[in-house]
Amino acid sequence: MELVEILTRQLGVQEQQAKGGAGLLFQLAQEKLQDEEFAQIAQYVPGMGELLGAAPQAGGMASALGGLASAMGAPASVGSLAALAGGFSKLGLNTGMINQFVPIILSYIQGKGGIGASQLLEQILK
Structure with a gap:
């Protein structure tokens, strides 16, 4: 997978870390975007399903903090970043x-x- 190779080479992370990290970012995009918008992104990423599958479940305290930030009216990106x-x-x-x-x-x-x-992706991730 070309994207995974780029991430491992440029960031010095292991292959599973590259897949999981990319998968987490794409999961966030999938949650925040309409299906047709996410499809526009997915068409440029071979193996998208594998990347999404490699993303660990966030859960735990970070997820709770994200939910708390949302409940307190913080911008959506704050909760999203906490979950990431x-x-x-x-x-x-x-x-x-x-x-x-x-x-x-x-x-x-x-x-x-x-x-x-x-x-589209940049709007979600920045």
Whole structure:
């Protein structure tokens, strides 16, 4: 999988961490976007199903914090990032890695010709 190879090479993470981290970001996009919008992104990512399947369940305290942030009226991105943090932690990655995954994934999709798709994804992830 080309995207996974790019992530492992540029970030120095293991293959499973690259798959899981990308999967977490794509899961978030899948939750936040309409089906047809997510399909625009997925068409540029071979093996999307495998990436989504590699994402750990966030759960735990990070998920609870995300729910609390939403209940308190915080922007959706705050709760989303808290949920992502829990998933990245389960992969053995610190939360700072989220910000390193995002530009690589956006650049990958845009490089495949998915400028509109990368803009959709960017709205969710930034």
